[in-house]
Structure formats: structure tokens, C-alpha cells
Amino acid sequence: xxxxxxxxxxxxxxxxxxxxxxxxxxxxxxxxxxxxxxxxxxxxxxxxxxxxxxxxxxxxxxxxxxxxxxxxxxxxxxxxxxxxxxxxxxxxxxxxxxxxxxxxxxxxxxxxxx
Amino acid sequence: xxxxxxxxxxxxxxxxxxxxxxxxxxxxxxxxxxxxxxxxxxxxxxxxxxxxxxxxxxxxxxxxxxxxxxxxxxxxxxxxxxxxxxxxxxxxxxxxxxxxxxxxxxxxxxxxx
Numbered sequence: 697x698x699x700x701x702x703x704x705x706x707x708x709x710x711x712x713x714x715x716x717x718x719x720x721x722x723x724x725x726x727x728x729x730x731x732x733x734x735x736x737x738x739x740x741x742x743x744x745x746x747x748x749x750x751x752x753x754x755x756x757x758x759x760x761x762x763x764x765x766x767x768x769x770x771x772x773x774x775x776x777x778x779x780x781x782x783x784x785x786x787x788x789x790x791x792x793x794x795x796x797x798x799x800x801x802x803x804x805x806x807x808x809x810x
Numbered sequence: 811x812x813x814x815x816x817x818x819x820x821x822x823x824x825x826x827x828x829x830x831x832x833x834x835x836x837x838x839x840x841x842x843x844x845x846x847x848x849x850x851x852x853x854x855x856x857x858x859x860x861x862x863x864x865x866x867x868x869x870x871x872x873x874x875x876x877x878x879x880x881x882x883x884x885x886x887x888x889x890x891x892x893x894x895x896x897x898x899x900x901x902x903x904x905x906x907x908x909x910x911x912x913x914x915x916x917x918x919x920x921x922x923x
Contacts, residue, residue: 737915738914741910790909797909801855
């Protein structure tokens, strides 16, 4: 099993450009999450999904959109990137409620917006 | 919503010493408390967790204690080694429903050889 993978690993954008980050998991997990990690701020939830076709806002959703058309994939989109979105982005997945609470994280995507 | 405070933000110890990281939470409905370790440039990984129906859990050199009344929980690492150097995050959540954990801001543990 590859676990949770993220594409790309690194990206540099100019202000106003758009991009999509892809998260994929091969563990048949129901729940998927997108976090951003900034120095001294811990992990802040952007959006999450409790199942295929569902999405919900987290703590810091502004400027981001998500989609979960397939159970194994969770996409994070930035329509018009801003320097404040410079961060490391982590995707995570978790089995359904009856199968445990551990979140499994992807390797991260380091995004710089100039 | 839930609020998790984590202290200290940085902890420096000598190899072989013990290290303690403390977290407090605000929502009495929270019943699941995981701890994650994140090495430099790597992803967070679960190292230990505790549920609200127990007060302490131990796994080799790592232990977690929970005080539900005071709403705080702690990570204890004994006989620290240089490879314990990392950022440690606590989290609190209700294990049912959508399961949205709230994370602390992290503690950078530095173990000096």
C-alpha cells in the first residue's frame, strides 16, 4: 500500500495563478482532510470530507475549494493564489468511525506564492 | 468549538533526561486525545493516543496521562534520545460524528547528545 500520497511535492506560484493539489489514498478510508501548517501555528483544517461526494469547511477555508468525486481522491484548489497562502499543505485520511480514529498523513506539499 | 493549548513551545533536554509536554482542552465532550510526532521535513505520525475512559497509557518510553476533571493531558518521554528530537502535536476531539480534531500549536523537542 502506498498509503496517502500528495502531488506535487513542491510548487512556486505567482500571485493570481491557480493550481490544484491532489491527495490520494489506497486504504479505502471514508474521511479525508486538508490542513495547512505554518510556523508556530500547528495544523489548521482547511476543508474535510466524510465520504465520496461530500465536503465541508474547516477552520480556514477562505481562498480554497475542494472536491471529492472519487472516494480515494481529495482535491484542493486555489483559484487565485495569494502570498498568504504560502504554506506546507498536508492531506490526511481516516477510516470510518467504527474502524478507529488515527489520521494518516501524506508527505506534504510545500507551496510558495510570490 | 474546541480550543487546545500546548506548552511549552520549545523544550530542550539532555540525552537521558525526561521530557513532559502539556495540553489543555476546553470542550468537555472531547473523548479522544492523540499525540503526533513530526520529524523535520516529514509528515506527522501518531505515536500514542488515549481515550477519556482511561487515565494513563504507556508504550515503552512514552506515556500519556489524562485528567478529565481539569481538562488536561500530558505526554511523558523518559530516557530521551537524540532521535526523539522532533515537533510534537497534541489534539483533542470527539471520536464520533465527523471527527474533527483540534490540534495544539506544537512543541519543538531538542535532545542534546
